[in-house]
Amino acid sequence: MTERKVRVRFAPSPTGPLHIGGVRTALYNYLFAKQNHGDMIFRIEDTDSQRFVPGAEAYIIEALEWLGIHFDEGVSYGGNYGPYRQSERKEIYRKYVDRLLDAGKAYIAFDTPAELDAKRNEIPNFQYDASTRMQMRNSLTLSKEEVDRLIADGTQYVVRFKIEPGEDVVVDDLIRGKVTINSSILDDKVLYKSADNLPTYHLANIVDDHLMLVSHVIRGEEWLPSAPLHVLLYRAFGWEDSMPRFAHLPLLLKPDGKGKLSKRDGDRLGFPVFPLEWHDPKTGEVSSGYRESGYLPEAVVNFLALLGWNPGNDQEIMSMDELIKLFSLEKCSKSGAKFDYEKGKWFNHKYIQEKSNEELTTLFMPILREKGIEADPATVARIIGLVKGRVSFVKELWDQAAFFFVAPTSYEEKSVKKRWKEDTPAIMRELIEILRNLDDLSSAHAEGVVLGWIERNGYHLGNVMNAFRLAVVGECKGPHMFDITEIMGKEETIKRIERAIEHIG
């Protein structure tokens, strides 16, 4: 086989927000394309006019751009093989349907949905195929005149693929190896419907992939059963020599029970299954997204990449560039992967740690403003430096650092009981004096002075320090005490201790 340029496509249906499984499919296509210096095509498969959802297309583009998955050509990107929206390619499909019809590889069928239903009820496991097609109303059983008359009368019809039975069809899958299916179990698939003059997925897919010079079809496992049909179609058109290679990816499964990961699982278990927040235009329902939930795009990409693939060693943290270098279809696993949301959080934690304090400040400032706080970014950056190790999300920075901006109004009861003794107020007053006389409040120096004072007086270290913390933070948590006071400053620290003495007593 001659080497040809790698061209892959991501071809979703605009039926709603892009599911996280779809994101992974797009990602793998992208990694493969970039690794091979190939092209990534964005095609919209909107042959089902019934299920079209406005806004879905723009959503998909925005989501993938957010994640750093870029296309070389396609809808909204341009290119030489357009149009890239299937609804705009009607004439093209019609031409190829006629070609199949003329060659006797497809036929016209007039059976109505009701008639088909009746047949299904009449014959158990009814299938429209070589064994039954001669009992149906189609161009194989009707006279040419009758067929012409029905069409002229405007009777709705479909075009079906005439599958020859008894032939083993082999699909050579890059991930699964050779998969063989006998053509007898395939039905005469509908390729085209006169009702809307649109092809079904199968025909449109083959024609487009061929015309767009697609070299590799990387898609979800749910397509594996119809892959033999696609092979047969390439053959019927005489395109077998340039047929793309197939790779069927394992599915993303529910974290707990069984089955494919669905939108409902996210609602039920409390995590997003969509990259971006989605507002359903019909129901007004809002579904959460990874972006809005505080995920960093590089964390989502890294996490997703490892769901169904791994580099073969223990490396887990990988940038997009590294993924492009290391990715390989051969190392994709064959079995479905349960979606492990906890691991996703861990990835985000890792990526937060790799961000500089300044970068995190930029992300955190809007949240601060939302809370009604105006703060100096340089100070915010210092605070973030103290607390970022304990967060997995930018918004959790607030939970960890709020006390820097808002003085405690209450004091955690349990700790008060444990640490605020009868003599504490007196000791705290002493501490105030110590602090007042301190002209260098830098962490190490202040620590030396205060710890020295505690030791000289034989005070209980834990009790004093925790009372101190209680007064400043409001509870017994947070960073190193003297790192806090260094940033907070003398005045505010003393004010808080005074206030605690007053409130707790």
Next chain:
RNA sequence: GGCGGUUUAGUGUAGUGGCCUAGCACGCAACCCUCUCACGGUUGAGACUCGGGUUCGAUUCCCGGAAUCGCUACCA
């Protein structure tokens, strides 16, 4: 029901006919660090779906069962 795919700890996975006393990561537990809570570090519990066969030897190869997922639309 039919057809196809899949099957290593709770989860994601590595791995090989003997180096496997099956590795790594998440999660979980303990300990260490420590003024607190975290982070971090160390350690620990935890798996080769079952039954046959091939073989000196099988988690690894073959056959069969089971489980599970997908497809079985004029949806993609």
